[in-house]
Amino acid sequence: MIQPSPRIALGLKENWRQFALLVVINAFVGGMVGIERTVVPLIGSEEFGIASTTLVVTFIVSFGVVKAFANLLSGQLADRWGRKRVLILGWLFGLPVPFLILWAPSWSWIIAANALLGVSQGLAWSMTVIMKVDLVGPKGRGLAVGLNEFAGYFAVGVTAFLTGYLAGQYGLRPIPIYVGVVYAVLGFALSVLLVCDTRAHVQLEMANHPKEESSLSFREVFALTTFRDRNLFAASQAGLVNNLNDGMSWGIFPLFFAANGLGVEKIGILKAVYPGVWGLCQVLTGPLSDRWGRKGLIVAGMWVQALALMMTALTRDFGWWLVASLLLGLGTAMVYPSLIAAVSDASHPSWRARSLSVYRFWRDLGYAIGALSAGLIADTFGLPWAIGSIAALTFLSGAITALVMRERLTAVADHVSANRSTG
Template identity: 70%
Template structure:
């Protein structure tokens, strides 16, 4: 919705572009920073709460809080696009913050591990709504020419705050000598500020969607089931992106659950663990400002493949090499590889999806991507219990490499501006002339 120029004046015309909408774009960056901070609360401290306060011996049980987060977030992602289209972006964003508000209190007061799992169910639902709306609304604002830049800036804000908060929680826990409650006071502040800004200042972007759609070939309505099949399996580019997104978050879920336990077993204290846990999302967050717009210029496929393979190499370094210095290098490389992949996959989905069903397609991609949290935590937990934590880390590294191979074989690069149309066989698709027929 356009901003009013003055009291009693007609609203300014709706326009697409980052420069034209920079105030709302910057506000949404700030909101997504608070969204990322809510996840960063748990990166360092919560696995250690499971092992040290609740005396959980099973890696799989400790990882269960990430599985609950991943499953609830994935399912919420699946419906967030429908909510965005039918109920409005802003309302869905505010609802996400309302659901996330109790999370830090539940963790602070948790008398049993079940409370931690319940908090992460709420956190997953909240993230599925808030982060989805933040990225969708930015894509709405900028239009088709700057999708990679918009997604890169969005993910930079979110994951940079993940890294900063992961460091701060480790530092606060080390300074206070307690894993609870002090580190989680940050989360209360994030939730209150995020909810307040989303309610009072953020504006809906429905008019921007309608403006962009008017410049495209008319598309017939697409049902959710058709969008799910098309995004998940039928279009080769969308399929390649979905499986890469799932594996990307599979290795992130593994690192979330396993790295603090692995590093603690190697003798590191909570503060250096917090530093290593901050470097990975910090590098990931900052470099997306470069990799997002870079994908607009050089294409999506090469960045995705190289990023997946770089992540795989970094993961294999962790169990094979010993010492803080090597683990720091591995964390940097893991962040770099993820930065190459994360915004590029979102932009690749947006390249294909028509504006009228883009929110649904993005929500379906995010469903598969965030199932990776649960898959990574559970796979790593089971393998870690059976064979040891180094095997869990190395095994996920191999899976990540194979996912890059799938992208290299299946995805076809798109060149030139996208032109979303309705195919002659009734299949919605987009692309330049050489991509004028949808492919299985």
């Protein structure tokens, strides 16, 4: 085993410069998704005249499927090549995306752009999460993940609002998509020039863990994360359903709001509030999961999401939709960092990157399942039925988590003990 350098230390305070840099980079990663939240579904329906909801959401299906498999590969690549190289590779796939959307003469170009975006997100976002968890060690995982997801999803919200405003002023293309060009160039440059790899931090953490678990194969890690470990199974199914409802909202909400008379600027506000609240609140919910535990926040968050989705389906007023968007963002903020932290808690440092990649595979496969199933339901029964059906499934997933997951108190106890020892 390679011995870690004595200068390497775990903790947010000890690694704050690299941590802050990765926060900024993940804001650019999230912003790449934000350019699509408001504008791209409307490009499909208004510029290309696509009447079928199922066909409109195919760009999310391509994104979700490709991102899921990129996630699955990312942990393996991170262990073999190093985190930084995989992060840079993710940006290389992301660089062409805004240009394809800018110049797309047909919907097939948009689908191809989102396949590349899926690879980019699967590699780049995965690395920002894994590297932050590597840096802080076991006592601050919730905080690390909360700050990472705050940066990413707050950027999604800000960009959704900005592109919606620009689209209202200048049209759906090209002006709003220029934002994505800026994000891609800056994110790639920072990753190449300033990021340092974190494998030495993993070596340091492994020194304090039993070594008998470190020889697990990828197949064994996949089975553990998918169904053999009850906590990892509970997290994987909840993550899948969480992104299933996010995929539905990405594709269906702009069409639903437009069908009920909202203009693109107001749609942009609603599409910005949800990820904006999601991003901001994770600064609180991530650390809270370190103190209170993961399970309660996950279960309650899934049920708050279900309430928000049902409220959206049953009302026809901008004010109620705004409240529902706030609740959807809050519920997702309770769930998202808690799930990643729960997976990290249940994984040995030597295979944590692979376990997180399997979890993120199932989670992001939810984008494709949610968009496709919601599109089919909407074409058959109408948009409100699609939203309501996903709300019911989200509630059920929360109930499964409540029954299956067992709270792991080790991380919480360590956090409290550390506070007492420094008090």
